[in-house]
Amino acid sequence: MxxxxxxxxxxxxxxxxxxxxxxxxxxxxxxxxxxxxxxxxxxxxxxxxxxxxxxxxxxxxxxxxxxxxxxxxxxxxxxxxxxxxxxxxxxxxxxxxxxxxxxxxxxxxxxxxxxxxxxxxxxxxxxxxxxxxxxxNFWVPGWPQHLSSKGAYSFRTRHYLVECCGRLLTVKRFIHKDNPYSTSLLFEHDRTVGFDVFEADLSTNPGQWRHVNKLGGQALFVGRHGSKCFAAEEYNGIQEDCIYFMCDSPWPDCPADPLRDSGVYNIRNGMITPLLSETAAVLQHHSGQWFPTWIFPTDSI
Structure with a gap:
């Protein structure tokens, strides 16, 4: 714009x-x-x-x-x-x-x-x-079991829809506030701690959400401005059955590190690894409100 x-x-x-x-x-x-x-x-x-x-x-x-x-x-x-x-x-x-x-x-x-x-x-x-x-119907009450030790008051969620190999998936992202009493920037202490994935079963009436615990060798890239799946074996460095995510909170004031809440989530074991290595340069910006986003290759606009 x-x-x-x-x-x-x-x-x-x-x-x-x-x-x-x-x-x-x-x-x-x-x-x-x-x-x-x-x-x-x-x-x-x-x-x-x-x-x-x-x-x-x-x-x-x-x-x-x-x-x-x-x-x-x-x-x-x-x-x-x-x-x-x-x-x-x-x-x-x-x-x-x-x-x-x-x-x-x-x-x-x-x-x-x-x-x-x-x-x-x-x-x-x-x-x-x-x-x-x-x-x-509401798919599953609560949050993934490995997150159950954290209090519900400290969670918020974000949701994404993704088409993946002929399936319509919804991805539910769980974000934990490390310091809920902080008076600093509204989302500064938010960190993503897990995901749940569900497939829309439209063969029933009404349809149902079915829990998904593997992606069949696919990797999901999720974001507010666009989400997509890729076959991990076709791209070097992409991990299968993983969700790639970046910070997409509605910041009122942006931090110096726009990739602070980013990573790779393995839906098989619930582990999160950094999106970039510790030695990778962190993008810096000094003014304006902007967010990182995925850019997917395509043959046309």
Whole structure:
């Protein structure tokens, strides 16, 4: 997003670019109170397949605002064609969205998996025709057993949706506050201590979450702006059945080390190893608010 509010998608490898609508302006137009002091905080962009510059290109943007509302914006670049900003089963927040088998899914508060049915009007513009909760039950109470010695008050969680080898997975990240009484930066003492992985079983009605304790040789890379799986044997240095993660907390003020809460989690034994060696240089920054993110290779934008 540029200073004037204009947005675009760019492939960092090919430098190909597609212009998007001014997402902050589109989000504001969907608000019931345009004078509200609530503002958009976070944007995630997903596409059903590699993008091209054709007029039929489809882009979906999830916008999380400071009021904990999530807005789903449907785009045919450079125009927004529809907005969805309604409660789902009484909840207003989506944790994540992803395309899976050609359909748009969202993970809502309370571990509900929602499918958005996208249709096209007479002008061939994409719209959200309906929503349906396909997994409603809460998957597992509490947290992984190896974390049970820590008090529940000191945990918070983050959730990700990942398509992996024909399966739709949700990854639940457990973050422990080492010093809950600290008066320093809000998330300075947060450290990731474990993960749980579940597969959406959509063969039942309603669907169910099934616990996953191995990834079949895959590695998951998770983050707020995008998550993906890779076959470990195809890439040197990637560990199978592991989850790669980086710091993605909504910092009010950024630390000097943006990789402070990063690592590699082995779902077989629950061990976390550093993402970088101790001798690796730590990126430093002096101003502005920014976060590290994964960049995945692709043949098109």
């Amino acid at each position: 540029r200073i004037n509010g204009e947005c675009s998608l760019m492939n960092p490898f090919s430098k190909a670019k597609i212009d998007l609508p001014k997402l902050a302006t589109v989000w504001r137009q969907g608000c019931s109170d345009v004078n509200s002091d609530i503002n958009p905080l976070f944007y995630k962009v997903v596409v059903p397949s590699p993008l091209d510059s054709s007029p039929e290109s489809l882009v979906v943007v999830m916008i999380l605002d400071s009021g904990n509302w999530s807005t789903v914006c449907i785009c045919q670049p450079p125009f927004a064609t529809d907005l969805f900003r309604e409660e789902i089963m009484g909840q207003s927040q989506l944790y994540d969205v992803v395309f899976f088998n050609g359909k748009l899914y969202g993970l809502a508060f309370g571990d509900m998996l929602v499918v958005f049915e996208i249709s096209y009007d007479l002008g061939n513009k994409p719209k959200i025709a309906s929503t349906e909760c396909v997994v409603i």
